[in-house]
Amino acid sequence: MAQNSSTTHTGTTGSGADDGDSADRRAVLTRRGLLGAAGAAGLAVGAAGGVFGRAAAGDDGAAPSLGAASVPFHGVHQAGIVQNQQSQALLVAFDLATGATRAGTAALMRRWSDSAARLAEGRPATGHENQIALDAGPCSLTVTFGFGASFFDRTGLAAARPEALAPLPDFPDDAIDRSRSDGDLWVQICADDALVAFHALRVLQQQAAGTASVRWQMSGFSRSPGATARPMTTRNLMGQLDGTNNPRASDASFAAKVFVPAGPADPAWMSGGSYAVVRRIRMLLDNWENLPVDRQERVIGRRKSDGAPLSGGTETTAVDLARQNPDGTLAVPADAHIRVAAPAANSGATMLRRGFSYHDGFRADGAPDAGLLFIAFQSDPLTGFVPVQRKLAGADSLSRFLRHEASGLYAVPGGAAPGGYVGQALLES
Numbered sequence: 001m002a003q004n005s006s007t008t009h010t011g012t013t014g015s016g017a018d019d020g021d022s023a024d025r026r027a028v029l030t031r032r033g034l035l036g037a038a039g040a041a042g043l044a045v046g047a048a049g050g051v052f053g054r055a056a057a058g059d060d061g062a063a064p065s066l067g068a069a070s071v072p073f074h075g076v077h078q079a080g081i082v083q084n085q086q087s088q089a090l091l092v093a094f095d096l097a098t099g100a101t102r103a104g105t106a107a108l109m110r111r112w113s114d115s116a117a118r119l120a121e122g123r124p125a126t127g128h129e130n131q132i133a134l135d136a137g138p139c140s141l142t143v144t145f146g147f148g149a150s151f152f153d154r155t156g157l158a159a160a161r162p163e164a165l166a167p168l169p170d171f172p173d174d175a176i177d178r179s180r181s182d183g184d185l186w187v188q189i190c191a192d193d194a195l196v197a198f199h200a201l202r203v204l205q206q207q208a209a210g211t212a213s214v215r216w217q218m219s220g221f222s223r224s225p226g227a228t229a230r231p232m233t234t235r236n237l238m239g240q241l242d243g244t245n246n247p248r249a250s251d252a253s254f255a256a257k258v259f260v261p262a263g264p265a266d267p268a269w270m271s272g273g274s275y276a277v278v279r280r281i282r283m284l285l286d287n288w289e290n291l292p293v294d295r296q297e298r299v300i301g302r303r304k305s306d307g308a309p310l311s312g313g314t315e316t317t318a319v320d321l322a323r324q325n326p327d328g329t330l331a332v333p334a335d336a337h338i339r340v341a342a343p344a345a346n347s348g349a350t351m352l353r354r355g356f357s358y359h360d361g362f363r364a365d366g367a368p369d370a371g372l373l374f375i376a377f378q379s380d381p382l383t384g385f386v387p388v389q390r391k392l393a394g395a396d397s398l399s400r401f402l403r404h405e406a407s408g409l410y411a412v413p414g415g416a417a418p419g420g421y422v423g424q425a426l427l428e429s
């Protein structure tokens with residue numbers, strides 16, 4: 001089965017996984033044939049990096065367009081994990097209807113997978129087509145499906161529930177709203193166009209009718225492709241470059257850290273899959289913005305302007321946690337986020353962070369309801385997210401500026417082959 005890595009997405013980086021060095025694996029599509037010239041002209045500049053960034057020409061010499069960029073749905077792994085973050089994300093959890101059967105759930109996963117594959121190619125959905133994305137190409141749409149712990153009880157598959165899907169522990173200072181957490185099914189929809197993403201959401205919701213209904217939904221965003229003079233790590237709403245020290249697909253240990261291996265230790269249906277931890281983390285932005293920049297930098301352990309570690313060098317220089325200032329203090333403070341979260345401080349715990357910013361208006365006290373939809377993919381949350389968050393909750397100076405308000409953990413099965421559907425090996429076992 002092919003890897004689903006072909007895309008013309010050349011925008012901002014942030015997840016670290018599908019970075020510039022994988023550009024040669026990308027199929028370069030041009031806007032011709034997918035979009036009308038007039039409507040796409042503006043988009044073409046942004047997607048290619050155009051006058052600002054890295055440009056790539058199509059086989060007819062035309063610049064590839066943002067709209068025409070596509071990520072195949074089918075592959076060994078589901079799409080939406082290793083690809084660069086798109087500018088738009090819709091996260092949605094569904095609960096199965098009372099009386100939903102395993103067969104009915106399997107039929108839903110088949111419908112959803114068929115639609116996700118069609119939409120990822122820029123084709124209309126079968127049934128429930130609402131024309132919302134009528135004039136657009138696929139815009140790097142990815143749809144990623146996951147199963148929550150409750151999914152297994154509801155479908156009579158309790159015995160198949162992986163140990164790794166044990167409920168996340170309560171962490172100190174968590175303020176979790178259960179109505180916006182968990183869920184039987186989780187769907188991550190990402191695209192470089194808000195209408196394309198919403199179109200996919202509506203199609204999936206309508207195709208679920210009678211089998212599953214929405215439990216919660218959250219909307220996130222990241223940098224738009226072409227917004228910066230060169231492709232670079234995206235910034236979060238605290239203004240920091242966020243994603244620098246993510247594992248890279250070129251790292252020898254990348255697959256072992258992010259994807260479930262084939263082998264007796266893990267369920268066969270999870271082979272090539274991953275576990276997604278989702279946390280809605282509100283930022284106390286008024287407090288944060290009142291902190292002088294040099295103190296903000298000591299909270300994270302990196303320079304705000306360019307992301308360089310306080311131990312010296314540039315953004316990509318390896319952090320030297322032992323380095324001392326001339327006065328003998330640690331260059332990267334003992335409670336700095338990057339020190340407390342580092343794999344070296346957590347028995348090698350690693351995860352692929354692929355979060356999105358959110359902003360949902362303002363709270364009664366005038367503070368923005370805004371922060372990070374933290375999403376982390378890993379081969380085992382019990383050796384990935386859990387120990388790191390346990391440590392952060394107690395020792396990270398960034399935690400003074402954060403509130404964890406919603407939480408979810410989902411088994412994200414491996415990708416589907418053409419003609420198959422996500423979760424087939426589990427639901428037909």
Ligand SMILES: C=CC1=C(C)c2cc3[nH]c(cc4nc(cc5[nH]c(cc1n2)c(C)c5CCC(=O)O)C(CCC(=O)O)=C4C)c(C)c3C=C
Nearest residue numbers: 240241242243244245246281300338341342343372388389
């Ligand atoms: C449990 C895991 C983590 C949570 C929750 C988390 C929240 C969180 N992080 C930032 C901002 C930054 N994080 C950075 C690095 C970083 N963060 C984690 C883990 C969690 N972060 C790790 C493992 C790392 C890498 C550490 C390393 O090895 O260097 C950075 C620095 C840049 C980078 O490497 O990405 C920033 C900035 C926020 C704002 C936040 C919650 C809202």
Ligand SMILES: [Fe+2]
Nearest residue numbers: 337338341353
């Ligand atoms: Fe972090």
